[in-house]
Amino acid sequence: MIDRLVPDAARVRVVRGRPSSLDDDRAVLDAVTDRVAATGVPAVRAWTPHRQVAFGRRDTRADDYELACQRAEARGYSPIERSVGGRAVAYTGSTVAFAAVIPTAEADPRQGLDARYEAATTGVVGALRSLGVPARRGEPDASFCPGAHSVQAHGKISGIAQRVRRDAAVVSGIVVVDAHEELAAVLDAVYGALDVPFDPTSVGSVARAGAPTPPDRVVDALYDSFCGEVRRASVDAASLLDSDV
Incomplete structure (x- = not known):
């Protein structure tokens, strides 16, 4: 039984920041995973991705996937495809991943x-909870990216997915910090195109739960919760794209 996501390690790499382009930002996770596989040192990254809608594999096979992408773009969200997770997830720019x-x-x-x-x-x-959010497991009906591993408080705040390689496991997710109404609006348009049930009022956020908090404090709270007292070595995300190890 694991009682903390980074258990009993001598140290953990904490990856901070994001590159300036969406493509480079997406490449960071592959670089981190390769480094963990090569060194055996676990790593945790928490950050605010660029404004985007990330579509899952099931979404890309839908009849009106192109329409869903067009609706995302019309609202200023870059459509991308992801290799992990279920249905579409939106990032407003202040959303934490x-x-x-x-x-x-x-x-x-x-x-x-x-x-x-x-x-x-x-x-x-x-x-x-360390930020004052009355968080609990589960999600409302017709939530975004529905799944068994979710966290809610006045709506769904977080969803969690996992991808496993032979040498490393990647556990990833999202925390909605604020702008839940904006996020709900773009997802309502996207899910409508995909013909996926979605209730816009099911979207929660840290702010909606009564604990308005800057994204960087949410990032730090995740690092503390995942890493505990394990010694941390910080590395800049962009620097990983220029390194072989």
Whole structure:
């Protein structure tokens, strides 16, 4: 049983910031994962991605996927495709994303799947509660990117997904900080095109839960909750794109 997402490690790399372009920002996670696999040192990244709608694989196979992309672009959101997770997720520019990359020692890396989900959900709930958000597990009906690993407080605030390689597991997710009405509006248009049930009032945020907090404080709360007392070595996200290790 994992009681923290980064357990019993001598140290953890904390990746901060984001590159200036959306494409470079997306490349950071692959660079982080390769570095974790090569060194065995876990890494955690929390940041505010560029304004975008990230579509899941099921979305890309929908009949009106192109219409959904057009609706996102019309509202100022760049459409991208992601390799992990379920349905579309939107990032307003103040929305926080997180990714914990854990080296896998098991013969079958999927053996730790449930434990990592449990630790990540516990970590998100703990981080939000430290900010005064009455967070709890679960999600309202017809939420964005519906799934079993979600956190809510006056609406869905966070969803968590996982991707497993032979040498590393990537546990990632989203925390809605504010602008939940804007996020709900773009997702309503996108989900309508995809013919996916969605209730705009199901979108929550840290601000809607009564604890307005800057994104950087949410980032720090996630680092504290995921890493605990493990010694942290900070690295700039953009620098990873110029490094071989």
